[in-house]
Amino acid sequence: MSSKLTRRELLKAAAASGVVAASTSVPFMNHAYGANPLSVVDWGPPWIDNTKKIAAAWGKSEINWTLHSGGAASILPKIKAAWPNPPYDLVDNWSPVFLSMMRENWAQTVTLDDCPNLADVPEGLITKDGAGNWKNIPRGTSGVFFTYAPDNCPIEINTVDDLLDPKLKGHILWPNPTLNTNLQVVALAKARGGDEYNMEPGWEFLKELAASGNIGRISANTSDVITSLETGETSVTFVDQGTLSGIKGTSLRHLTKADPSLKTFLFVSGWVVLSSSENKELAFDFANFTINKENSELYYQEVGEVPVNGKAEHGIKHLKFSSGEAEDFVVIPDWDHLGVELDSWNKTFEKDIVPLL
Numbered sequence: 001m002s003s004k005l006t007r008r009e010l011l012k013a014a015a016a017s018g019v020v021a022a023s024t025s026v027p028f029m030n031h032a033y034g035a036n037p038l039s040v041v042d043w044g045p046p047w048i049d050n051t052k053k054i055a056a057a058w059g060k061s062e063i064n065w066t067l068h069s070g071g072a073a074s075i076l077p078k079i080k081a082a083w084p085n086p087p088y089d090l091v092d093n094w095s096p097v098f099l100s101m102m103r104e105n106w107a108q109t110v111t112l113d114d115c116p117n118l119a120d121v122p123e124g125l126i127t128k129d130g131a132g133n134w135k136n137i138p139r140g141t142s143g144v145f146f147t148y149a150p151d152n153c154p155i156e157i158n159t160v161d162d163l164l165d166p167k168l169k170g171h172i173l174w175p176n177p178t179l180n181t182n183l184q185v186v187a188l189a190k191a192r193g194g195d196e197y198n199m200e201p202g203w204e205f206l207k208e209l210a211a212s213g214n215i216g217r218i219s220a221n222t223s224d225v226i227t228s229l230e231t232g233e234t235s236v237t238f239v240d241q242g243t244l245s246g247i248k249g250t251s252l253r254h255l256t257k258a259d260p261s262l263k264t265f266l267f268v269s270g271w272v273v274l275s276s277s278e279n280k281e282l283a284f285d286f287a288n289f290t291i292n293k294e295n296s297e298l299y300y301q302e303v304g305e306v307p308v309n310g311k312a313e314h315g316i317k318h319l320k321f322s323s324g325e326a327e328d329f330v331v332i333p334d335w336d337h338l339g340v341e342l343d344s345w346n347k348t349f350e351k352d353i354v355p356l357l
Contacts, residue, residue, distance in 0.1 A: 003226040033073070037062035038282050041075055041091040044222050046246045050302040051092070058289045061282055070221050071178030072097050072344060079106060079274070089277040090287060095267040096181045096342075098127040098136050103152040107135040108273040108280060115288040121308045125268050137287045138270035139296070141329075142241040142303030143319050144180050146187070146255040153235040157253075158262040160191040163236065164211060170216035172209070173234035179219060181338045183265045184238040184344045186331075191261045196333050196341070203348060211354035218357070222246065241319060242269070245304025254318040256329060263331045264319070265351070269305060 079086045154167040189202025230249035271287040296307035300314040
């Protein structure tokens with residue numbers, strides 16, 4: 001299926017945008033647009049703060065804001081329940097949810113006429129349908145990986161098996177399956193010879209982890225992650241780069257290149273204009289404005305993701321991989337498969353893991 005990026009294609013595209021090193025409501029209304037406010041769905045801080053700042057500079061429409069509740073996939077049943085008239089025009093989301101929205105025919109096709117700034121974005125980062133039509137407007141590329149706070153953690157973590165050390169009792173903040181589309185268990189599976197198609201090694205690892213008492217809290221949203229790590233309630237987690245930009249109160253060591261048993265999963269985040277929207281022109285205009293060079297650099301500075309605009313500058317060293325490092329540490333998962341399996345993985349988590357916590 002052409003909507004799936006191969007590992008080689010995404011690494012090549014990510015290199016072009018700087019992820020992989022090359023070594024191998026707004027008050028002003030412009031009356032040219034319709035009177036209906038634009039309805040935008042975004043994540044909580046730091047995303048919403050950055051997007052509101054950009055919206056204020058754009059100034060072409062009032063905006064009604066909706067925040068994702070929990071993982072980004074939680075917007076899907078809300079759209080489905082209200083279809084064909086969901087109350088949203090533009091949704092900020094990421095790789096696996098792009099595919100879910102595309103399968104439902106909810107994602108409006110986008111062209112360079114709609115969003116001219118996509119000319120500065122590597123085409124390999126744009127989600128496509130079977131006919132090659134563009135279905136999203138990327139804002140950033142990023143990764144999901146293990147990280148920890150050395151000042152609060154009782155041990156130095158260098159391999160995935162270190163998570164089972166008895167000294168870590170209560171120190172691990174473990175995401176529920178909806179967060180990261182359960183990549184945290186895929187990571188455990190890969191460490192023991194499995195992958196997203198063979199998850200049993202991962203679930204067995206997580207059972208050991210839950211029974212050990214090392215998991216001190218389950219996170220359900222970005223606020224949980226930021227609060228728990230900043231207060232020192234926990235010191236180890238598996239999280240996306242964007243969430244980490246909201247953590248100001250403690251220093252972190254990112255385990256993106258520590259050991260091949262600790263994998264980094266690369267993904268794309270950005271906008272989908274809903275095919276049901278009556279404000280498509282306005283939605284495209286705003287999305288296009290958010291990915292110009294200046295706003296892409298602001299997005300990097302405030303959200304922490306690598307900007308997709310090839311003209312924008314950034315300096316996220318722990319997500320820059322040489323070709324050799326990418327081979328050892330980077331995984332491009334089958335996002336489509338993850339989206340299909342997520343419901344059953346949620347049930348497995350509730351049935352087999354929660355009772356052990």
